Amino acid sequence: MIDLRSDTVTRPTPEMLSIMTEAPVGDDVFGEDPTINALEERVAAMFGKQAGLFVPSGTMGNQLGLFMLTDPCDEIITDESAHIFNYEAGGCAFLSGVQLRPLPGINGILTPELIEPAIRTRNDWDPHTRVIGLENTTNRGGGACYTADNLTAIRKLARRYSLSVHLDGARIWNAMIATGIKAEFFGEVADTISVCFSKGLGAPVGSMLLADRDMIRMARRMRKVLGGGMRQAGLLAAAARYALDYHYAKLEHDHRRAAVLAREIDGMAAFDIRLDSVQTNIVIFDTLRVDASAVLGKLENAGIAMVPFGPRRIRAVFHHQITDQDLDKTIDTLGRISREN
Ligand SMILES: Cc1ncc(COP(=O)(O)O)c(C=O)c1O
Structure with a gap:
């Protein structure tokens, strides 16, 4: 997961x-x-x-x-x-x-x-x-x-x-x-x-x-x-x-990964994101076509967990146990969900 x-x-x-x-x-x-x-x-x-x-x-x-x-x-x-x-x-x-x-x-x-x-x-x-x-x-x-x-x-x-x-x-x-x-x-x-x-x-x-x-x-x-x-x-x-x-210095990698995810989400038609709010390890974005629960369900089926932050809002938080491969899979999965919606 x-x-x-x-x-x-x-x-x-x-x-x-x-x-x-x-x-x-x-x-x-x-x-x-x-x-x-x-x-x-x-x-x-x-x-x-x-x-x-x-x-x-x-x-x-x-x-x-x-x-x-x-x-x-x-x-x-x-x-x-x-x-x-x-x-x-x-x-x-x-x-x-x-x-x-x-x-x-x-x-x-x-x-x-x-x-x-x-x-x-x-x-x-x-x-x-x-x-x-x-x-x-x-x-x-x-x-x-x-x-x-x-x-x-x-x-x-x-x-x-x-x-x-x-x-x-x-x-x-x-x-x-x-x-x-x-x-x-x-x-x-x-x-x-x-x-x-x-x-x-x-x-x-x-x-x-x-x-x-x-x-x-x-x-x-x-x-x-x-x-x-x-x-x-x-x-x-x-x-x-x-x-x-040992972990303090690693936070910058969480921030980098969050920024990459945010930029990718910004280019996906089914989602909306305020890029100015993504300054550290948290990414909050909105679903434009379906409820957050539908997107969260599809993410879960792909082995990715995020949380709802409103009927059409989702939060993802990066930490040191999320790798670059995890980031790539998350971007690919969200891209697929965006195209399907
Ligand atoms: C901004 C902020 N303050 C305080 C807390 C409370 O921390 P704890 O869960 O250890 O009580 C949290 C928990 O996530 C938080 O996000």
């Missing part, structure tokens, strides 16, 4: 598994897992943050970050396609007692011009705007990246209104490869950052919240409340370290 449903479907490689079995471990609830401690220090230093907290999922990283930055009855500005708005089970309302204010960004990208009019006044009856929640790269937005200039302008705006910035960096590694922006810069822009090792980097499990020391101390306690305190999870941190060391 050529599995393009998501970059979360990768399986640990034999080399990664071997590193995992050799990792020194301890009880991380006691703060005694050397492999986790080293990874937290390494990634926090990369992003110029004081501390990091290894968590089981990107969702927990986001929810802990937003919990830290808000009080009940606050409001978080975000894009309408954001993961925190669409795919975290309404967790912000439940865990932090806040509401989200979704805005119509382009490819999931917000700008100061969009954000500023949505910042509320501070009357008793207003939900208080407290946080700007950014996602980089954007998932539903098709893997688009923020520019450094836009991030700087958003940061300035946030400071002017005393707002915090949370960055959902589940795929920040892809953004770093595609734009050349260094991790440290994201650390200057955002107060809290959630990064994932389990997406394109290919680790089986694991994310990290990055923030200042006091916030991470609070987040650590809250992680326990949520049942996310793990014991000898250094096995997982070792996989994350391996992914950073």
Whole structure:
């Protein structure tokens, strides 16, 4: 099966598994897992943050970050396609007692011009705007990246209104490869950052919240409340370290393959694609003549899996276990489906 449903479907490689079995471990609830401690220090230093907290999922990283930055009855500005708005089970309302204010960004990208009019006044009856929640790269937005200039302008705006910035960096590694922006810069822009090792980097499990020391101390306690305190999870941190060391540089191949697929789809009569949105490893395209389900069914018969992203929208995501041969087969199959429709 050529599995393009998501970059979360990768399986640990034999080399990664071997590193995992050799990792020194301890009880991380006691703060005694050397492999986790080293990874937290390494990634926090990369992003110029004081501390990091290894968590089981990107969702927990986001929810802990937003919990830290808000009080009940606050409001978080975000894009309408954001993961925190669409795919975290309404967790912000439940865990932090806040509401989200979704805005119509382009490819999931917000700008100061969009954000500023949505910042509320501070009357008793207003939900208080407290946080700007950014996602980089954007998932539903098709893997688009923020520019450094836009991030700087958003940061300035946030400071002017005393707002915090949370960055959902589940795929920040892809953004770093595609734009050349260094991790440290994201650390200057955002107060809290959630990064994932389990997406394109290919680790089986694991994310990290990055923030200042006091916030991470609070987040650590809250992680326990949520049942996310793990014991000898250094096995997982070792996989994350391996992914950073050996898979990070491979992301550019995922981006190249995604760009090739997008250009080919652009030339197929049965499909429509916005090429400007394809900046990293995600390809989102529309079916013009039949429903997405019909195309997905034919792909599946050919051993290719993608996911529906709307009645006539399909998403394909590249990762390090998709080869150039897989890409060629996908292009040939989509070309045949296009001619048949
Ligand atoms: C942009 C984004 N943020 C957060 C997450 C949540 O990650 P997890 O599935 O590890 O909770 C995902 C998952 O795909 C994502 O795409």
